[in-house]
Amino acid sequence: MYLADRCRSLPGTTGSRAAVPSAVLALGAVSLITDVSSEMITAVLPLYVVAGLGLSPLGFGLLDGVNNGATALVQLLGGALADRGGGRHKAVAAFGYGLSALCKPLLLLAGSVPAIGAVLAVERTGKGLRTAPRDAMISLATAPEHRGRAFGVHRAMDTVGALLGPLIAFAVLAAADGSQGGASAGTDGYHAVFTVSACVAALGVLVLLLFVPSRRAVGPAAKPPLRQTLALIRVPALRRLTLCAVLLGLSTVSDAFVYLLIQRRTGLAVGLFPLLPLGTSAAFLLLAVPFGSLADRIGRPRLFLAGHGALLLGYGLLLCPLSGAAPVLLVLALHGAFYAATDGVLAAAASGTVPAEHQGAGLALVGTGQGAARFVCSLAFGAAWSAWGGHTALALAATALATTSVVAFGILRTHQEATT
Numbered sequence: 087m088y089l090a091d092r093c094r095s096l097p098g099t100t101g102s103r104a105a106v107p108s109a110v111l112a113l114g115a116v117s118l119i120t121d122v123s124s125e126m127i128t129a130v131l132p133l134y135v136v137a138g139l140g141l142s143p144l145g146f147g148l149l150d151g152v153n154n155g156a157t158a159l160v161q162l163l164g165g166a167l168a169d170r171g172g173g174r175h176k177a178v179a180a181f182g183y184g185l186s187a188l189c190k191p192l193l194l195l196a197g198s199v200p201a202i203g204a205v206l207a208v209e210r211t212g213k214g215l216r217t218a219p220r221d222a223m224i225s226l227a228t229a230p231e232h233r234g235r236a237f238g239v240h241r242a243m244d245t246v247g248a249l250l251g252p253l254i255a256f257a258v259l260a261a262a263d264g265s266q267g268g269a270s271a272g273t274d275g276y277h278a279v280f281t282v283s284a285c286v287a288a289l290g291v292l293v294l295l296l297f298v299p300s301r302r303a304v305g306p307a308a309k310p311p312l313r314q315t316l317a318l319i320r321v322p323a324l325r326r327l328t329l330c331a332v333l334l335g336l337s338t339v340s341d342a343f344v345y346l347l348i349q350r351r352t353g354l355a356v357g358l359f360p361l362l363p364l365g366t367s368a369a370f371l372l373l374a375v376p377f378g379s380l381a382d383r384i385g386r387p388r389l390f391l392a393g394h395g396a397l398l399l400g401y402g403l404l405l406c407p408l409s410g411a412a413p414v415l416l417v418l419a420l421h422g423a424f425y426a427a428t429d430g431v432l433a434a435a436a437s438g439t440v441p442a443e444h445q446g447a448g449l450a451l452v453g454t455g456q457g458a459a460r461f462v463c464s465l466a467f468g469a470a471w472s473a474w475g476g477h478t479a480l481a482l483a484a485t486a487l488a489t490t491s492v493v494a495f496g497i498l499r500t501h502q503e504a505t506t
Contacts (some may be wrong), residue, residue, distance in 0.1 A: 109227040114243030119290035125251025126283040147468015158457025160214035164358045165450025168219035175219035182216025190284035218450035220408035225437035237430030238378020248367035252360045323439040328455045328493040335459030337486035369422025377426045386435035389500040393427025401484040
């Protein structure tokens, strides 16, 4: 409510469409609750499979790649289904959220790496199905000139969940440890995290069904098949954005690998590992709204590229010797700034390149390209780590990011000139 009231008081805003709509705030609440559930698992999963189950970095790269790959493969389907019949965004989003929620209890039964990989693939399928319809509802509910801010508000609320998730996971692990008289909680501690995560995920689905309004049809009751979704790549502005998202995604190291590198290079205690994502989330939370507003003023593609510059600086710091808390906090802050400048900003930029009746499909196309590229990067980075070590693998990723950033600058400059 405070965010909506504050946006209404900004100079130059007229009418409810200029404010952050109530639908955006409701979707933000759903994302907040869901992210608490997801980040509880994300915070402990790397150590659970690497330290607990003995998985190699290459194996974890494959597992993490399954996460991104499954999400990417179904985003196109989610976007196409959401646009059918003039708009079924809430129904498709609800199915995606529900599918992810149902998978959380299954982690209690998955005691091997293949089983965990299968459960995560289905859970990420739910995420892929819901992402494009959710972002389409945000863009359709908001005036085009304020979409950067609206996505920033949504991502800020989402990041509150990302902050709370690791804290709750840390508390649950500590409680499980204490219940065993100070001994290591072991598998029981991780299972307790999975159980709480499942309950929170169910609450998120309930909030979506009760409080997120259904969107009315925005165009003719067309039923665009998947081939028509792929045909959107012919739109020049959308094609340029998708190409840049793919190029930069190929050199974007997975969050889990970043945290594992920090833990290995600093010797951080295993019990403190779930707290590392808090640094990223805190920076994301503080910067999401101002960066979204800044993107509306200076151009969303420009800020998107600047965010990858912040990520490159973070890689550079991580390649240097890390001693003390200050450089670690700076790496995490740059990591969060990267997400604040790219996540919602890319969606806002893509939403302005396609008509209203194809919002779901257009956003899905960009997201699929980015997700598929990050899937390839996870596999390549895991293989490089296994072959040459984490430091060399990160140096190669940083070199690739610097190269693709230069190429993307030229592409996005053309995009900016064409838009102007």
